[in-house]
Amino acid sequence: MKIKKAIACLLVVNLMCFTGCKNNGSSESEIESDEFYTPVRDSAALTDYSTLGLANYKEQYINSPFFSNLTDNVTYAANAMWSKFGLVNDGTDAVIKIGGNSAWFYWDTIKFMWAAGEEQEDVKTVIQTWPVTSDGYVWSWLDSEYWGGKGYNDEDPTYTKVYHLDNNFNYINAVYECLAWDNGTDFLNKVDYTDNEDADFDDASGGLTVLQKTELAYSYILNGLNGKNGLIIIDDGRCTGEFHSSSANYWDNLCFGYKDAYEGMLFLGVLKSMQGIYTMSGNSEKAETCSNLLFKAKTDYDATYWNSEKGRYICTVSKSGKVMDYGLTFLNTEALYYGAGNQSKANKIYSWIDGERVVEGDTLTGLGILDNFKISPVVNTVAVESIKEYNETDRKYYNWWHAPQAINPYTNAKYGQHCENGGTIFYTAFFENMSRIKYGKTESALQRFITIADEYGKDELMRDPKNDFAQEWVVGVIGEFPESGLVPLVYVKGFMGVNATCSGLEIKPNIPTEYDTMGCKKIRYGKKNFTITENRGKSIILESADNSSEEINLIFSDFKGGEYTVKVTDENGQTILYNAVKNAEGTLSVKLTASAGCKIEID
DSSP states (O other), rough: TTOOOOOOOSOOOOOOOOOOOOOOTOOSSSOOOTTTOOOOOOOOOOBGGGOOOOOSSOGGGGGGGGSSSSHHHHHHHHHIIIEEEEIOSSOOBBBOOOOOOOGGGHHHHHTTTTSSSHHHHHHHHHHHHHOOOOOOOBBBBBTTTSOOOOOTTOTTOOOOOOOOSSSHHHHHHHHHHHHHHHHHHHGGOBBBOOOOEEEEEEEEOOOOOOHHHHHHHHHHHIIIIIITTTTTTTTTSSSSTTTTOOSSSSSTBBOOOOOEEEHHHHHHHHHHHHHHHHTTOOOHHHHHHHHHHHHHHHHHHHHOOOOOOOEEOOOOTTOOOEEOOOBBHHHHHHHHHHHHOHHHHHHHHHHHHSSSSEEOOOOSOHHHHHHSSSSOOOOOOSSSGGGEETTTTTTTTOOSSSOOOOOOOOTTTSSTTTTTTOEEETTTHHHHHHHHHHOOOHHHHHHHHHHHHHHHHHHOOOOOOOOTTSSSSSOOSSSSSSGGGGGGGIIIIIIEEEEEEEEEEEEOOOOOOSSSEEEEEEEEEETEEEEEETTTEEEEEEEEOOOOOOEEEEEEOSSSOOOHHHHHEEEOOOOEEEOOOTTSSSEEEEEEEEEETOEEEEO
């Protein structure tokens, strides 16, 4: 990530002294009197892919791996982006293929564990051999406990080395993603075969299994970060959440810490992941413990971080009690993804991000939150430099900003000049739109993808504009941003609703009304590779041409109403009919054998 470019985008604002946000721990009641709404955007229609205006078109992008009943711009752009930012095989080397470091663990598994190919083993090897200390801290970098790696910013005496805390959460969520798509727990028994005796830091992971390392990482969260009590609290003297304190995660210029909404939302994911790991391992007692803690953690998260007046989640409550709110769009959409919030909160969040609802006092309001960069939301709607605190000891003002002195929020990293202060990072569009679909906003997610497709048509997203200070810090898409490859996966994981869990292979279609059919080739589940076709309101078809066999618990939503027949036809034309069972949450499931060359039809 260069190390994730000092990053940025927009306006300069007047500076003001620190003020905390109100009602961060209030109830669900919504305050409407201080809100006003702006007109919504006009809807755009799907168009043929030929309208993208590209100099050259590639035929395979019309229908591989994603396809529909149309030859449309969204499907073409999704395929092109998967090639460019996911598989990195279009000849441009737009990004590095695999993040291969702790901040990218989970994102790498989202990118590759679903897809037939060789990348799964590369991703799993990184997880299997990653260093973990004796007390369970997952290293920030492959050669160092510190973020950025050995020697990072050693030449700058003003820079404070940091231990990031998202490492542990990302590790556990990644392990679960591997197990779910593997349809088994063999990976938990893999042993770390590395010998890191010459390391400058504590590495106790040699000889440990993936399960042992996962439980060590989980113990660190529970006991070292207060997870056992439901609310993540970082009390290490570094990540305090105060102005000019250390960074705690991937967003390495922002001073997350203490009561930290970013690590807190990842914790919701971890509890679901650990529940899934224990369920798949047959440990129902530990799975239930995780489930009970998850209920408390979600309740505590919403009570601590939801600001009912502004209709969004705040960033942090610092150790001294300051409530930090910079209107972080990515934090809000990711929190919904990991399980925070509800329909009412989601409605509030998207009315703000979509520019319909104005939050008074924000630096940026209205349609510009999405329209300034179009491909993904502006990272923050409150300028970092607009809130400051005077430090009597150092006799200077500080902001909620952690960076080498060469990255200055008053000059070359002020609002609109850096991707972590008024700029944008493309990967956030994945969580933005997955959460839209999760809360029934499928048509608005399609509108966002029509916009992204149109932007792809301009320059194939090979963009890295310089700011006013000649620094390429404004937009994070190419180069050190392999996470850009997440965005096209909204097609299969969001619109098609194909995901793996501890319960089985889930197919819950969310097909926009403009399509009759959506599908995806080369979906890997266990030992099987499938082409999955969804015909809106009619049928789901899984086809496999390989010679393997896999026991599958197939879970699908009630996508057409009424009775369902599940028919499996093997390569010899022999047919078996299965009865689907209605589950408590309203889905249906069937346990079946996917044999060599089979076709599974649900209608």
